[in-house]
Amino acid sequence: MLDNLIAFFSSGANIGFFIFALFAIGGAIFMISFTKVVHMVVSLAVTFLSLAGLYVLLHAEFVAFVQVLIYAGAISILMIFGIMMTQHKKQDEEPKRTGHEVLLAIGALALFGIIFFAVQQTTFPEADLPQVDDNTMEIGKLLYNKYVIPFELMSVLLTVAFIGAIVLAKREED
Template identity: 70%
Template sequence: MLSNIGTFLSSGENIAFFVFALMAIGGAIFMLSFTKVVHMVVALAMTFISLAGLYVILDAEFVAFVQILIYAGAISILMIFGIMMTKHQGEEIEPKRPLYNTLLFIGAAGLFGVIFYAIQYSTLPTGTFQAVEDNTMEIGKLLFTKHVIPFELMSVLLTVSFIGAIVVAKREED
């Protein structure tokens, strides 16, 4: 069982995957456990950037670039602006919950053990992946032919949610 780990860590690509995966999981855990909103946004940005690293490992450079540009950049800055523009009362400190934290750690360790066991004893099909020559062109073709209606619906949904956020912010201001 441990020989599989040694084989896995013998490749630099696998080590990079392991590091980016740990950063993504760590950022998500920190985002959920921090109490200050700005710290949460920074942890979320770390998760977004590590996901972009995972996309680079998967040879999806365009998706990695969009991940950094849209999520790590624009969404994080938008969240920070939202935090700065709203009023905050004194942040309340949550009481210490040692039993909750202990049960949470036991549950996470149990889940890790089950997933580790499942990965070690599963047989995965082997094969070669034939990547297309230009990922960006293929994404564009799929986006504007097969998936054009969901793409347009998402743009309408984002526009409506943006207008709704402005209306709600105006109501709170009055």
């Protein structure tokens, strides 16, 4: 098992994967552990950025760019604006539970160890996928040829949801 670990860390891509995976998992754990909403959004943004790094390692540059642009940028900023523009009543903070944090850290490390061990013991089949020169062009071809109807239905669904949110927000103002 130790030779598998040494072989895993002998590649720069594997080290990058390990770092991005740690940031993604750490950001997600911090997001559910923090009590202040702004800190939660920042840790969620760290998770989004580390997922974009994982997409780059998978040679999905377009998906990584969209991840950074939409999720890490727009969604995080929108959440921060929403937090800043709403009124929050001061609530009594919950008492610190150090035992809870210790159990959370032990559970996260145990889960990481189990997943790491399972991945090390698994043999993955070789995939014979065709390599393309331009991922973005291939995504565009699929979106506007084969998947044009689901793509348009999704845009209509998002537009209806946006209009519904505006109607609900107007109704709360009145």
